[in-house]
Amino acid sequence: MRLATLGDLERAVMELLWDAESPLTANELRDQLAAPGDVEGKELAVTTVLTVLARLEKKGLVARERDIRPHRYTSVTSREDHTVSLMNEALGTVLDREAVLARFIGGISAEEAQSLRLLLDTPRNA
Numbered sequence: 678m679r680l681a682t683l684g685d686l687e688r689a690v691m692e693l694l695w696d697a698e699s700p701l702t703a704n705e706l707r708d709q710l711a712a713p714g715d716v717e718g719k720e721l722a723v724t725t726v727l728t729v730l731a732r733l734e735k736k737g738l739v740a741r742e743r744d745i746r747p748h749r750y751t752s753v754t755s756r757e758d759h760t761v762s763l764m765n766e767a768l769g770t771v772l773d774r775e776a777v778l779a780r781f782i783g784g785i786s787a788e789e790a791q792s793l794r795l796l797l798d799t800p801r802n803a
Contacts, residue, residue, distance in 0.1 A: 686710075686721075686725075686729050687729055687732065687733055689710055690706055690710070690726070690729050690730065690733065690739075691733065691738060691739075691752060691756075691759075692756075693706055693709050693710070694706075694739065694750060694751060694752040695752050695755065695756040697751070697752075699749075699751075700742055700749035700750055700751040701749060701750055701751075702747045702748065702749055702750070703723050703726045703727045703730060703747065703748070703750070704723055704726075704747065706726050706730075706750070707721050707722075707723050707725075707726045710726070730750050734750075737753060738752065738753055738754070738759070739751070739752060739753060740752075740753050
């Protein structure tokens with residue numbers, strides 16, 4: 678599956694869904710997006726939010742509960758799983774993965790490098 682990039686509003690919706698403790702309606706999302714500091718305070722129509730949710734559902738990032746009205750939406754994967762998928766996709770597009778990994782590692786902090794060392798040294802159940 679090719680992961681599509683997220684636009685600003687799509688990313689804002691996903692951030693809210695990832696942080697939500699339960700599924701949210703389009704109206705709830707619109708109200709949270711209208712909070713100060715989110716999406717530059719733009720007023721959004723609920724139809725705009727529904728369009729974004731439909732796009733995210735088509736991309737496989739959002740699930741809709743159809744058995745009740747209004748429909749409720751939830752993220753399909755976690756923020757972390759989504760990020761891993763993006764990283765794997767990016768690595769899959771280059772011929773020299775080692776060069777990319779080396780540049781990535783060269784840009785992380787000492788604390789992140791230590792965490793990475795610990796993770797690499799921990800046996801994985803594959």
